[in-house]
Amino acid sequence: MVTPNDKFRKVEKHHFILLPCKLCGAPAELWQRWRWEDIWDSFGCCTNLEDVDGEACLFHLPDDMHFYRERKVDAVKHWNLLMGPRPDPEPLDPRRGEEPIAENE
Numbered sequence: 001m002v003t004p005n006d007k008f009r010k011v012e013k014h015h016f017i018l019l020p021c022k023l024c025g026a027p028a029e030l031w032q033r034w035r036w037e038d039i040w041d042s043f044g045c046c047t048n049l050e051d052v053d054g055e056a057c058l059f060h061l062p063d064d065m066h067f068y069r070e071r072k073v074d075a076v077k078h079w080n081l082l083m084g085p086r087p088d089p090e091p092l093d094p095r096r097g098e099e100p101i102a103e104n105e
Ligand SMILES: [Zn+2]
Pocket: 021, 022, 023, 024, 025, 026, 046, 047, 048, 057, 058, 059, 060
């Protein structure tokens, strides 16, 4: 779990708006992970430490290296892109008998 220490620190003051986590709906925060010397990579972080299984949300400490960016703005952009509405709808699953939805609905 992420707690402030010598490897992780929370960015307390910034002007970015982070979308809530799309997996669990919890609010997100901007954190930084120490890389080396005085270089810290920023990343969007879901604040949900416990889901129904007692495990932290997958987006609490993302594995994907794309989350970790040198610039805060890039980290926030990446987070919001992933948490935002999908540009393409999920493919329809014919096994569940789903009908395509008309454009104007
Ligand atoms: Zn989450």
